[in-house]
Amino acid sequence: MTILSFNNIEKHDGHTIVFPSFQLSIESGEIVGLMTSINVRTVLLEMLRRKIPVPDQAIAIDGKSIQQLGKSYHQRVGILSIDDGLYERLTVKESLLFYHRLFDSKLPIDGILQLTQLEAKRNVRISKLTFSEKRRVHYAQLLLSDPDIYILEEADQNVDLETKRVLMKVVQELQKNNKAVFVLTSNMDSALAVTNTIYRLDEHGLHKLDVMQQEMEPEDEAVEEEPIVQPVRFEKIPTKVNEKIILFDPPEIDYIESSEGSSQLYIKGDMYQSMFTLNELEQRLLPYGFYRCHRSYIVNLQKVREVITWTRNSYSLVLHDQSSIPLSKTKMAELKEMLGLK
């Protein structure tokens, strides 16, 4: 059953596109991560809070446009924002008791205290808690409101390991209860911690990221002995984030840098660890218009906007996103030839 759906919603701000029209639906029992810039996220959240008007049916809950839902909307959708406040003078228990009555919740407070590991702090004033514990109070409050879809904005930013683990447990619990979770973040790690369904939304639109769970089971010895034959040419570049492998389309990559023996992919300002050496990557990426412009750099030529000559012997390439990478002297001549300048 689809809980939340975005139907051809888009946002322009003056002459710039915040995000183009996209389609996304979230089923119950599904966890979806959305990686965005802060800009896009703020706009989306304002829309979800119904502060910015959206076209009819553009955002729908159970197929009903959010404008038509009235107050009952707040019982269906729970939003955890990064700048939510707390009643700092109340104790944890008093604060939860208040939300319990406010939302007329059926859930037991004790169970939620246990789930969020706040039992020991139940009679402590909220102002005396650490930042991570305050975050857990937020989780507890959201759980009490018991909505059908949980929208979490940067839920695990700056929190300690224990809180991260609590969040993962909470999300798993929610999935078991057939609730939908929508994670808004600008950090790949925090999305990966809770889900494998991750999208990226930016001014170019919505893209799904390919995430594979790394195989944990030991492979058969015999298979390993066999020479690996790739039946089709594999055109994606794998990177590693924690225990997961993320695949990128070559055109997405801005440039690759080698540092301390390993190579790092730069994509929209984020860095991803590659599993290949620079030489291997150069071979694989050559057909896609990549160029080894320096001993320790490979650049996507499509993304180069400017070639800057500092002195007769020193050059650099400036990319679309303003990052600049070095270009060695010998390669400059080669590049000029490629551009047909000589």
Added chain:
Amino acid sequence: MTFSLKRTLAIFQKDYKDVSKNMYVSFTVIVPLLMAFLYGMQGDMGVDMVYTVINMSLSLVGAYIQCSLIAEEKEKNTLRGLMLSPASTLEILAGKSLLTFVTTILVIVFSAMIIDYQPENIVIVGVAIALSTLFYIGLGTILGLVTKSVMEASVVIMPFFFLFTFGSYATLLAERFPVLKAAEYMPNTQLIELAKEVQTGAGFGDIWSYLAVICVWIAAVFILSYVTFKKRMMD
């Protein structure tokens, strides 16, 4: 949209616990009591003096607590959480007003006991004070909506505190400055005039005009706070 008493009471209780731990706000409750004690020591006070203390309680407790309750929710970013809950704005404001109302009435009753003020007709005076409290709650709501923090609220309340506590003395100067005649229609002056009439043994029939003027003030302040609310919630 149905009005839920349960949610209103939940907000009332939450705010009660919150305010009782907030020294900054609860100290203002002490000030009128302290004034009552000091004046009471001098013994034998006129109605004017008694009502200086009562008007002070109304503006300092009624308006200020309401104002800071709303301003603090905004300052600490908790108001948004409340707005995203099933509680309607009316329920939120009702919960807060209820707390302010109870506190104000209690402070006034205690002050009256300290200075040993015995009105001739307690029903009329009670009704007048309850109505005045409503006016000050409305005033506090407007100020709470326009201010962004408790600090700002406590500065903004000051002119109103002076106006409504000592404003009644303006009528004494009305002979020299005819403009100040308008001060006679202020809600605080009306309350004093009403109390004076009651002390001379007036009944409901004699003082209805004072109550009417106070009611006009209440209507004005509530309409204004509704308009302010509509404007403020848009941005």
